[in-house]
Amino acid sequence: xxxxxxxxxxxxxxxxxxxxxxxxxxxxxxxxxxxxxxxxxxxxxxxxxxxxxxxxxxxxxxxxxxxxxxxxxxxxxxxxxxxxxxxxxxxxxxxxxxxxxxxxxxxxxxxxxxxxxxxxxxxxxxxxxxxxxxxxxxxxxxxxxxxxxxxxxxxxxxxxxxxxxxxxxxxxxxxxxxxxxxxxxxxxxxxxxxxxxxxxxxxxxxxxxxxxxxxxxxxxxxxxxxxxxxxxxxxxxxxxxxxxx
Amino acid sequence: xxxxxxxxxxxxxxxxxxxxxxxxxxxxxxxxxxxxxxxxxxxxxxxxxxxxxxxxxxxxxxxxxxxxxxxxxxxxxxxxxxxxxxxxxxxxxxxxxxxxxxxxxxxxxxxxxxxxxxxxxxxxxxxxxxxxxxxxxxxxxxxxxxxxxxxxxxxxxxxxxxxxxxxxxxxxxxxxxxxxxxxxxxxxxxxxxxxxxxxxxxxxxxxxxxxxxxxxxxxxxxxxxxxxxxxxxxxxxxxxxxxxxxxxxxxxxxxxxxxxxxxxxxxxxxxxxxxxxxxxxxxxxxxxxxxxxxxxxxxxxxxxxxxxxxxxxxxxxxxxxxxxx
Ligand SMILES: Cc1cc2nc3c(=O)[nH]c(=O)nc-3n(C[C@H](O)[C@H](O)[C@H](O)COP(=O)(O)OP(=O)(O)OC[C@H]3O[C@@H](n4cnc5c(N)ncnc54)[C@H](O)[C@@H]3O)c2cc1C
Ligand SMILES: Nc1ncnc2c1ncn2[C@@H]1O[C@H](COP(=O)(O)O)[C@@H](O)[C@H]1O
Numbered sequence: 315x316x317x318x319x320x321x322x323x324x325x326x327x328x329x330x331x332x333x334x335x336x337x338x339x340x341x342x343x344x345x346x347x348x349x350x351x352x353x354x355x356x357x358x359x360x361x362x363x364x365x366x367x368x369x370x371x372x373x374x375x376x377x378x379x380x381x382x383x384x385x386x387x388x389x390x391x392x393x394x395x396x397x398x399x400x401x402x403x404x405x406x407x408x409x410x411x412x413x414x415x416x417x418x419x420x421x422x423x424x425x426x427x428x429x430x431x432x433x434x435x436x437x438x439x440x441x442x443x444x445x446x447x448x449x450x451x452x453x454x455x456x457x458x459x460x461x462x463x464x465x466x467x468x469x470x471x472x473x474x475x476x477x478x479x480x481x482x483x484x485x486x487x488x489x490x491x492x493x494x495x496x497x498x499x500x501x502x503x504x505x506x507x508x509x510x511x512x513x514x515x516x517x518x519x520x521x522x523x524x525x526x527x528x529x530x531x532x533x534x535x536x537x538x539x540x541x542x543x544x545x546x547x548x549x550x551x552x553x554x555x556x557x558x559x
Numbered sequence: 560x561x562x563x564x565x566x567x568x569x570x571x572x573x574x575x576x577x578x579x580x581x582x583x584x585x586x587x588x589x590x591x592x593x594x595x596x597x598x599x600x601x602x603x604x605x606x607x608x609x610x611x612x613x614x615x616x617x618x619x620x621x622x623x624x625x626x627x628x629x630x631x632x633x634x635x636x637x638x639x640x641x642x643x644x645x646x647x648x649x650x651x652x653x654x655x656x657x658x659x660x661x662x663x664x665x666x667x668x669x670x671x672x673x674x675x676x677x678x679x680x681x682x683x684x685x686x687x688x689x690x691x692x693x694x695x696x697x698x699x700x701x702x703x704x705x706x707x708x709x710x711x712x713x714x715x716x717x718x719x720x721x722x723x724x725x726x727x728x729x730x731x732x733x734x735x736x737x738x739x740x741x742x743x744x745x746x747x748x749x750x751x752x753x754x755x756x757x758x759x760x761x762x763x764x765x766x767x768x769x770x771x772x773x774x775x776x777x778x779x780x781x782x783x784x785x786x787x788x789x790x791x792x793x794x795x796x797x798x799x800x801x802x803x804x805x806x807x808x809x810x811x812x813x814x815x816x817x818x819x820x821x822x823x824x825x826x827x828x829x830x831x832x833x834x835x836x837x838x839x840x841x842x843x844x845x846x847x848x849x850x851x852x853x854x855x856x857x858x859x860x861x862x863x864x865x866x867x868x869x870x871x872x873x874x875x876x877x878x879x880x881x882x883x884x
Contacts, residue, residue, distance in 0.1 A: 558842050
């Protein structure tokens with residue numbers, strides 16, 4: 315089985331988000347970039363599914379050379395080889411198109427993404443790849459098993475879950491539950507340096523959206539502290555002041 | 560020209576979040592001086608459909624077909640894209656629900672249209688520009704995204720737009736979609752819905768608890784508080800990692816982002832990753848025994864004290880309030 319895992323390079327979760335150039339650019343000064351936490355889950359499941367010579371795992375990233383440490387991390391965790399499409403990730407449409415083009419030429423049985431990237435988080439890439447390739451996609455899955463060219467999937471829905479059966483080839487976006495992230499061991503880290511990392515140039519596609527500006531949420535007013543013994547007061551404020559009950 | 564809204568049903572009924580989506584789409588249509596058409600796929604009664612007129616839909620396209628009873632995202636995407644073309648829609652609106660997230664990107668590719676997911680406000684439409692405000696950086700920021708394609712798609716976050724009752728009944732028309740055989744590869748085997756539980760992403764009230772609760776055996780009081788309020792329950796990441804609570808309750812940057820009217824955080828310290836997912840809540844109440852807990856900095860109301868004493872008392876106080884209300 316050939317598995318492709320899409321990985322994005324995102325600001326560390328502790329990053330305080332700020333913007334520059336009149337709020338048009340994300341301020342990357344001092345920001346540590348990491349492998350998107352959901353992609354770690356997708357990668358871990360891909361490795362599990364291919365264990366014991368049962369297949370190979372390729373990771374793909376659409377990004378500039380600065381995302382190579384993140385790609386190497388994915389190789390250290392256990393991917394066999396990697397591809398970087400050499401372009402800043404313009405938006406999900408652009409990213410998905412690049413990944414779909416690569417996948418078309420290389421026939422993967424299964425393509426995994428994370429549920430969302432924690433920066434621009436659109437939860438779009440998986441379903442867009444599916445549409446570009448005209449194959450099924452299932453977004454935000456919690457469980458994935460594969461046998462005989464068929465996947466059994468649990469997908470989250472509001473207030474419950476859905477069990478699906480889908481033939482390969484298939485694209486899924488992975489949430490918690492699909493696998494536990496794997497921590498690279500020493501051997502993985504050593505071998506990651508020599509595993510193949512191919513760089514390919516992007517293909518042109520029309521632009522249909524553009525991030526114009528950003529803002530951070532307005533700070534909240536000051537907190538009203540309430541005496542521990544006085545829960546009645548809290549209830550009355552929630553009713554009369556906040557008007558939420 | 561028109562605006563098309565996809566109305567997703569749950570077991571044949573529309574939820575509150577769908578009325579929000581229809582109200583939002585109606586406001587978009589008003590801004591564009593055009594009409595709102597809704598499209599429904601699956602088994603929904605005509606009464607339920609014509610009731611969408613109340614929120615501004617002039618017409619509802621009804622697709623009912625045995626094979627389309629359950630959600631098959633490829634087929635649904637084909638149908639909605641087809642309807643958008645036939646109705647000459649310039650804007651397509653849907654809910655940014657679990658289902659919407661699987662659907663909207665496929666429609667966007669089919670129609671080559673820009674997609675604003677996680678929208679929180681009406682678009683700014685000005686001089687031919689179409690700009691939508693959406694959440695970004697997992698709730699730590701907002702982005703203004705311009706959609707430059709001919710057709711624009713917006714997926715609206717739950718609890719982001721007021722429901723407006725503006726009209727009467729909508730006309731219900733049968734719609735015969737063109738479906739491709741290759742759209743039906745996905746088979747839904749089973750759907751499990753916990754009937755008595757409030758769904759977290761859409762909840763208006765949320766009671767959330769963290770490691771301060773010490774262990775899963777202490778969640779009874781959290782559930783009871785949620786019950787008397789009619790709230791959904793949530794938790795911090797370490798709590799679901801430890802298996803005290805299911806993963807789908809984990810809120811935060813790497814969990815679900817919520818924006819309820821009321822978020823009550825009990826025994827949660829308020830780490831930046833947790834705050835990211837809850838900061839757009841309208842009112843935040845924090846109960847923590849540590850007066851220095853960072854969560855108090857973003858709270859509207861705070862109580863310093865032991866959750867094991869305060870939570871049962873708060874539950875009693877709410878019961879008393881409800882008995883009088
Ligand atoms: C990559 C990454 C992603 C992450 N994503 C998320 C995320 O999405 N969501 C998330 O929640 N976290 C996330 N975290 C974890 C986050 O950094 C914190 O560790 C976590 O939120 C802390 O959970 P907590 O507040 O329940 O526990 P703690 O930090 O242990 O806090 C427990 C709190 O309970 C209080 N307390 C203890 N006993 C009582 C009592 N009897 N009564 C009242 N209060 C009491 C304490 O004063 C303390 O403030 C992430 C971390 C990383 C590294
Ligand atoms: N630049 C990128 N390169 C490769 N994969 C990406 C990129 N951006 C996003 N993805 C994948 O798509 C998933 C969903 O991202 P998004 O649609 O941006 O929320 C991520 O978890 C990644 O698996």
